[in-house]
Amino acid sequence: MADVIDEIEAAGLPVEGERLSLGVAARLSRYLQVLTQARKMGRETISSQELSEYTHINPTQIRRDLSGFGKFGKRGVGYNVDSLVAEIRKILRTAGQHNIALFGAGHLGQAIASSAIFADHGFQVVAVFDVDEEKVGTEIGDVVVRPLDGGLAKVVAEEEVVVGVLAVPAAAAQEVADRLVEAGVKIIFNYSEQLLQVPPEVTVHTSSPAVDLLYALYFYLA
Amino acid sequence: MADVIDEIEAAGLPVEGERLSLGVAARLSRYLQVLTQARKMGRETISSQELSEYTHINPTQIRRDLSGFGKFGKRGVGYNVDSLVAEIRKILRTAGQHNIALFGAGHLGQAIASSAIFADHGFQVVAVFDVDEEKVGTEIGDVVVRPLDGGLAKVVAEEEVVVGVLAVPAAAAQEVADRLVEAGVKIIFNYSEQLLQVPPEVTVHTSSPAVDLLYALYFYLA
DNA sequence: TAGATTGTTAATCGATTAACAATC
DNA sequence: TAGATTGTTAATCGATTAACAATC
Numbered sequence: 373m374a375d376v377i378d379e380i381e382a383a384g385l386p387v388e389g390e391r392l393s394l395g396v397a398a399r400l401s402r403y404l405q406v407l408t409q410a411r412k413m414g415r416e417t418i419s420s421q422e423l424s425e426y427t428h429i430n431p432t433q434i435r436r437d438l439s440g441f442g443k444f445g446k447r448g449v450g451y452n453v454d455s456l457v458a459e460i461r462k463i464l465r466t467a468g469q470h471n472i473a474l475f476g477a478g479h480l481g482q483a484i485a486s487s488a489i490f491a492d493h494g495f496q497v498v499a500v501f502d503v504d505e506e507k508v509g510t511e512i513g514d515v516v517v518r519p520l521d522g523g524l525a526k527v528v529a530e531e532e533v534v535v536g537v538l539a540v541p542a543a544a545a546q547e548v549a550d551r552l553v554e555a556g557v558k559i560i561f562n563y564s565e566q567l568l569q570v571p572p573e574v575t576v577h578t579s580s581p582a583v584d585l586l587y588a589l590y591f592y593l594a
Numbered sequence: 595m596a597d598v599i600d601e602i603e604a605a606g607l608p609v610e611g612e613r614l615s616l617g618v619a620a621r622l623s624r625y626l627q628v629l630t631q632a633r634k635m636g637r638e639t640i641s642s643q644e645l646s647e648y649t650h651i652n653p654t655q656i657r658r659d660l661s662g663f664g665k666f667g668k669r670g671v672g673y674n675v676d677s678l679v680a681e682i683r684k685i686l687r688t689a690g691q692h693n694i695a696l697f698g699a700g701h702l703g704q705a706i707a708s709s710a711i712f713a714d715h716g717f718q719v720v721a722v723f724d725v726d727e728e729k730v731g732t733e734i735g736d737v738v739v740r741p742l743d744g745g746l747a748k749v750v751a752e753e754e755v756v757v758g759v760l761a762v763p764a765a766a767a768q769e770v771a772d773r774l775v776e777a778g779v780k781i782i783f784n785y786s787e788q789l790l791q792v793p794p795e796v797t798v799h800t801s802s803p804a805v806d807l808l809y810a811l812y813f814y815l816a
Numbered sequence: 817t818a819g820a821t822t823g824t825t826a827a828t829c830g831a832t833t834a835a836c837a838a839t840c
Numbered sequence: 841t842a843g844a845t846t847g848t849t850a851a852t853c854g855a856t857t858a859a860c861a862a863t864c
Contacts, residue, residue: 559814
């Protein structure tokens, strides 16, 4: 049996139950976003060619990624949007609901809280924190803004928060990160420019639109 | 001479004047962001190990990327932050100033306009457009909000706008994209969830924080 | 049937990694 | 000198691409 798995792996194909490679997981996430949006637009099927146009990922790569997990497409037609969404969610094991705590109720925080993009992928903002006393007590979405020291650890535990999103000024980001680490949060999403220091078991994702722009510009200018 | 270049290329090293590979350009952009921030924090040198912690890119990969363009580091010490910023900007040919037009003066638009992240990398918001008549005429940063049909093509030409940033609702994104294409803008940065249709010479970058989150979550849950 | 698109192969290219001498 | 970190090699692994038979 181990021989068979070795053989499958040698062929470069993903194995059920195995951890996905970084690249495959990243690409599947991108397919999922396009599919989710295509579904909203009423699309029933989509081809690897179209997925490629929206993700800038090679169509052969897309077919290869997907065919590793099953025969999801129909030749001559493409992939059924609904069923492919379900399949990828199964593969990524993110079919459920995940709770987020948001820090910062300024423009960025309000933009995030009111964006559909998190909700579309099963993320729900269950708590918002801000240091500004004028903002504390106001409502964002249907969540009341709490003071920063308003029982963060308790909220994380009770609401099963798995992700902390930082939409605070750079100067405040490290302190909030420290509190999140202390409360046991393992994933931090950093929208500030601040470089964060965290223990190795915590993952920080820094969102950097300007970096993407530099990169796009290079190919435009060159 | 061509033989020498062939040999260098065969060794996998970048050649002066050649177009960078997608991967190298993307990674250099990320190094640049971390270096920019490290400089703000008063750091004078940084090691490949530290760059790796902030970018999640392998330290050997980082040294390899950089050594392809010159010997920028000091053994036992690391890289000088200031000079490495200058070197990478030279390599990416993005040392200059680039102008942006922003669409949408809501929470997201205001967050973008007031963020330091674009400014840090030489991008300047030179015009803001919005359909909302109440917002038209107000100031964001030091730019007055214009009506959406307020001479977009003229602004693009006169202010040398190279990038259009969409911070509008999904329903409005395609129309703005069409107008940008018509005005000759070749790079569109899309913060809405909308999948945009554009001609092949135009590049769309869709910023998708939720996608990054899905991806991070996969490794946390698995 | 004709056209389109998947699933898959095979060949190439670029990324990743460990290891270590060179050297600050 | 001792410790740290670069620059570079070599070996492996994963991504990319073209091509095309299978089949809807």
